[in-house]
Amino acid sequence: MNERLSIVTIFILGVLTAQRAGAEEMQPGQYASTNVIEMSNGQKRTFQERDCITAKDIAGGLTKIGLESDSDCKVQNLVKGNGKITYRMICEEDGKKQVAEVVGTYTANSYEFVIKAVSPGPGFKAISATGKRLGVCK
Numbered sequence: 001m002n003e004r005l006s007i008v009t010i011f012i013l014g015v016l017t018a019q020r021a022g023a024e025e026m027q028p029g030q031y032a033s034t035n036v037i038e039m040s041n042g043q044k045r046t047f048q049e050r051d052c053i054t055a056k057d058i059a060g061g062l063t064k065i066g067l068e069s070d071s072d073c074k075v076q077n078l079v080k081g082n083g084k085i086t087y088r089m090i091c092e093e094d095g096k097k098q099v100a101e102v103v104g105t106y107t108a109n110s111y112e113f114v115i116k117a118v119s120p121g122p123g124f125k126a127i128s129a130t131g132k133r134l135g136v137c138k
Contacts, residue, residue, distance in 0.1 A: 033131035052137035
């Protein structure tokens with residue numbers, strides 16, 4: 001009897017662990033986000049947007065979310081797992097380079113990111129984004 005109980009207990013723990021691991025991976029879908037941009041001159045701007053986040057976006061570490069499709073941004077040191085993500089983003093526009101550090105957390109249905117400018121100069125100082133999954137993409 002105790003041996004059977006142990007097997008059942010191990011099975012249940014295995015199922016719970018698998019469910020937890022699956023729950024940590026962000027799910028594709030329509031997300032609503034609130035974003036705050038703090039400019040290097042101290043001004044802040046808040047705006048809301050909706051994005052269709054795909055499985056490809058998630059697999060790529062969400063590094064393309066919010067960027068123009070023709071962006072010249074490069075990603076370095078991407079680390080993603082256990083509900084956390086970090087990377088360095090280097091963008092060039094009009095011959096000027098902007099370097100930013102990105103730190104974020106995510107669950108199956110939400111995310112929070114903070115992007116901080118590392119390189120000096122005009123532009124943004126920090127961007128924070130908080131998003132929540134609304135359902136399937138429309």
